[in-house]
Amino acid sequence: MIAVLTQAVRPTARTIAWRPVAGVAAGLVLLSVLLVEEDRAQMVMAWLGAAVTASLLVAAIRDRASRLLAAVPTPLSARRLLRLAIVAPVPVAVLVLVVGLRQPDGPLPLLGDVTALTLAGLGVASWMADERGVAWGAGLPLAWVAGAQFGNSSAGAVGDALLWWHTDSLVVGAIAAGCVLLGARR
Amino acid sequence: MSAGAALAVEVPVQASAPRWRVVRALARQEARRHLRSPMLPLGLAGFVYLAWVTRTSDDWSGIEYGGMPGAGVTLFLGVSLLVASSFRRERAGLVEDAPTGETTRATGRLLGAGVLVLVVAAATAVQVMVMRAGGGVDLGDEPGRTLHAHHTLPEVLQPVCVALVAVALGALLGRRVQQRAATTIAxxxxxxxxxxxxWLFQAAPVRPWSIVMVHPVEVRVGPHSADPLTFPEEWLLSAPDAYEPFWGRLVVSPELATAHDMWLIGLACVLVAFALPRRTRGRLLVVGGMVAAVAVIAQYAVAP
Amino acid sequence: MSTTVLTYARVAVSALTKTYGARVAVDEVDLSLGSGIIGVLGPNGAGKTTLLRMLATVLAPDKGTISLNGLDPRVPAERVEIRRRLGFLPQSSELYPNFTPLELVDYVAVLKEHTDRDWRRREATRVLEAVGLADRMHQKIRTLSGGMQQRVALAAALLGDPELLVLDEPATGLDPEQRLELRSLLARSAGRGTVILSTHNTAEVAALCQRVLVMREGRICFTGTPGELRDLADGRVWESGGADATALRSWMTADGTFRHIGDPPAGATHVAATLDDGYLLSGAGR
Known part of the structure; x- marks a missing residue:
């Protein structure tokens, strides 16, 4: 399997749509430059950056030739993992450099948020049918962060749940990882 | 009568329909599709929730007044996503052979999206009526405060103009961006x-370029230590806080709001122009660009 | 790749069922298929694609069992083993427009666990030549016609001479000459294993298949040779100058006469039955 994935790195990289990745990276850089003087904007940047990066990573597992490759012996989960491994370094590095390093607590909590949101999206993608699952999975980080931004004044469990990806990113990440593993073994 | 002749009689001759009729048929179809989409009720639910939050919140004076246009954020996103998916259909191979030109199809799609603008207008009207029914809303800090503030007409029209931008942006990204995920994320x-x-866009230099402009505009009138009772009593005041540690005057400027609405309309024209085929975008681009440019200059000129 | 000579049925299916919501796409299907070319005929929505996707291990059935070359696709390790011996052409698939056919087939070969670069290059060239794309293998896929792209996908399915080839409407988008080439290509492949293909085209079945299955509403309503399918209509096809209410089906032919199938009335002008007639009668329950 390792030999197969190693040889598949270069062609897989060519199958990935890099423009959205470049767009997100450029957008984060531009925003951070524009908002460099605005302390209040750092939380906004962190949340927005976490949402769009996670969404981008989940969207990157979409393979346009997935139907053609549906019956190859290399499992879908391995192919998706390879795509993620190829895509992730660029947007995550940009996020850490332009947003994470300027956070009061450093980049680690932000990485936790991105990981939790990405795994949650991947969990959805692995349990739903191919294309639809990826679309819903990529939408989840955006919806969850938007919910937290605009709905966190809700009292009680709903308000708390909207923030779980941020306040309990480890737990969310662990549960979502479990979902991904179970989904991949179906 | 032979079977062949019978067939010839039964097949209706398809007359070529006038362009406006095609546009109208397309617009109806698109409008129906928009109204049936779950995205619209979801956007509306978000709008109702945010409007309710600003209405019931007592975080600061004027939250309901200033939060009026921003309450539509989920609705604007929903409108953009719906229009983007409508214009994305333009990328399907089927349309290449259609006898109807791309400009006609785009016109139909844009007119169909008009129903979404009407939904935003209706939602805004209900929101404003609810505020008026309560005798107006809270605005300003003591001693310069009112409990009966009403939005002016240009302010009420702002969400409708923002909806136009939402339609135009959806059209542009749907038509020009290949990846659905990229469109959604953007x-x-x-x-x-x-x-x-x-609040990111309320500093004076960038305010005229904002999409959602929060009214009233705050003008610095005195330091933190100033005695507010020395200010004219008809002024609405904003007390110093952690982010703006000074006394400010809250100015509702219908002129500024009007110029900002014009900027949004011009911007929408420019964005739509780029969603149209190259040969037909010229006039809209020039007119929209000029309206937007004049409106931005006007905003700087009339800004309090 | 294993070259074990198999003595058992290559494809055995028992009580196979797949539902989508309330709709039963494949309903309690039993099958036992050996080597050769098997054509699956049926109208749109009959369940052909669902059946083929389950046979290709892409879709898990809700009920029933499949055994492919003696292996059970429900067991992950056996599913992988099946896929090593399987070629699958889906009904429609996007390809990577920025790849050349050679690059795409080479990539599929990597994912089919062929890690020897030289072998892969030779094999990719061979299958592309086999589908008639020798002179296009270095051109970007985005510049190829729909039919050529279909052949690129077919070439990917043929990689490594699979023992089981599952092809969902392989002739879609191909012109008559390309169809002829496809037929001889599949005939060669069938000598080495089992080819299961779905089609709407009875002429293809007549020319190519040793066995034919007719599916309607998720069930197999006929299984036999193409000749046996045509024989269903023997003595049950007639022509007249107008519509006949007693016929199961009637349609007007190009010369203006009406052709009917069903139980002919007395004195009817019988004509020779075709495979189309047999196919149309196969769902009539007689």
């Missing part, structure tokens, strides 16, 4: 920043 980021975090 629209989310755009509306999150411009309509969700409205």
């Amino acid at each position: 629209l989310f980021a755009f509306w999150y920043l411009t309509a969700g975090i409205t």
Whole structure:
């Protein structure tokens, strides 16, 4: 399997749509430059950056030739993992450099948020049918962060749940990882 | 009568329909599709929730007044996503052979999206009527405060103009961006920043370029230590806080709001122009660009 | 790749069922298929694609069992083993427009666990030549016609001479000459294993298949040779100058006469039955 994935790195990289990745990276850089003087904007940047990066990573597992490759012996989960491994370094590095390093607590909590949101999206993608699952999975980080931004004044469990990806990113990440593993073994 | 002749009689001859009739038929179809989409009720639910939050919140005086246009953020996102999916259909191979030209199809799609603008207008009208029915809303800090503030007409029209931008942006990205995920992410980021975090764009230099402009505008009138009782009593005041440690005057400027609405309309024209085929975009681009440019200059000129 | 000579049925299916919501796409299907070319005929929505996707291990059935070359696709390790011996052409698939056919087939070969670069290059060239794309293998896929792209996908399915080839409407988008080439290509492949293909085209079945299955509403309503399918209509096809209410089906032919199938009335002008007639009668329950 390792030999197969190693040889598949270069062609897989060519199958990935890099423009959205470049767009997100450029957008984060531009925003951070524009908002460099605005302390209040750092939380906004962190949340927005976490949402769009996670969404981008989940969207990157979409393979346009997935139907053609549906019956190859290399499992879908391995192919998706390879795509993620190829895509992730660029947007995550940009996020850490332009947003994470300027956070009061450093980049680690932000990485936790991105990981939790990405795994949650991947969990959805692995349990739903191919294309639809990826679309819903990529939408989840955006919806969850938007919910937290605009709905966190809700009292009680709903308000708390909207923030779980941020306040309990480890737990969310662990549960979502479990979902991904179970989904991949179906 | 032979079977062949019978067939010839039964087949209706398809007369070529006038262009406007095609546009109208397309617009109806698109409008029906928009109204049936779950995206619209979801956007409306978000709008109702945010309007309710600003109405019931007592975080600061004027939250309901200033939060009026931003409450539509989910609705604007929904509108953009719906229009983007409508224009994405333009990328399907089927349309290449259609006898109807791309400009006609785009016109139909844009007119169909008009129903979404009407929904935003209706939602805004209900929101404003609810505020008026309560005798107006709270605005300003003591001693310069009122409990009976009403939005002016240009302010009420702002969400409708923002909806036009939402339609135009959806059309542009749907038509020009290949990846659906990229469109969704870009629209989310755009509306999150411009309509969700409205305070990001309220500094005087960038205000005229904002999408959602928060009214009233705050003008610095005195330091933290100033005695507010020395200010004219008809002024609405903003007390110093952690982010703006000075006394400010809250100015509702219908002129500024009007110029900002014009900027949004011009911007929408420019964005739509780029969604149209190259040969037909010229006039809209020039007119829209000029309206937007004049409106931006006017905003700087009339800004309090 | 294993070259074990198999003595058992290559494809055995028992009570196979797949539902989508309330709709039963494949309903309690039993099958036992050996080597050769098997054509699956049926109208749109009959369940052909669902059946083929389950046979290709892409879709898990809700009920029933499949055994492919003696292996059970429900067991992950056996599913992988099946896929090593399987070629699958889906009904429609996007390809990577920025790849050349050679690059795409080479990539599929990597994912089919062929890690020897030289072998892969030779094999990719061979299958592309086999589908008639020798002179296009270095051109970007985005510049190829729909039919050529279909052949690129077919070439990917043929990689490594699979023992089981599952092809969902392989002739879609091909012109008559390309169809002829496809037929001889599949005939060669069938000598080495089992080819299961779905089609709407009875002429293809007549020319190519040793066995034919007719599916309607998720069930197999006929299984036999193409000749046996045509024989269903023997003595049950007639022509007249107008519509006949007693016929199961009637349609007007190009010369203006009406052709009917069903139980002919007395004195009817019988004509020779075709495979189309047999196919149309196969769902009539007689």
